[in-house]
């Protein structure tokens with residue numbers, strides 16, 4: 001993904017700081033990657049290249065690690081982060097169809113961020129609201145019973161207002177069945 005203005009400098013400074021605070025050994029790769037991700041919100045390719053140089057390991061080893069462990073995020077978080085639950089209860093009532101609906105609407109795949117960084121889409125395990133399945137977390141707001149129709153409503157709210165549906169004062173959801181009191 002293309003870097004935004006000033007991001008290159010931010011990445012270089014972050015990697016330099018983290019490498020300065022850790023011994024540059026292969027054994028420390030995971031903590032180094034974790035610290036960089038914590039600061040930047042994700043692991044840009046440039047950061048991985050610089051870490052590889054700093055620790056003197058092939059860049060391919062870093063890519064291997066970050067793709068093996070799903071704790072690592074290779075795309076920047078979007079302004080709006082949509083997380084679709086694919087835990088058992090949600091999956092059983094169509095969570096995968098909900099995810100596909102978001103993928104179509106956002107024109108990205110699960111795990112990706114839209115080129116303008118407006119949206120990121122991820123799958124998550126059970127978020128503890130199984131009675132509301134299928135569940136989606138839009139930014140920090142839990143949305144329940146998210147059928148493809150509700151996906152349209154959620155996306156419209158995000159597109160038109162730039163807000164998560166739960167942030168709106170006057171509801172625009174047609175079925176009012178989103179688990180809010």
Ligand code: FES
Nearest residue numbers: 085087090126129
């Ligand atoms: S399985 Fe989705 S909230 Fe529990």
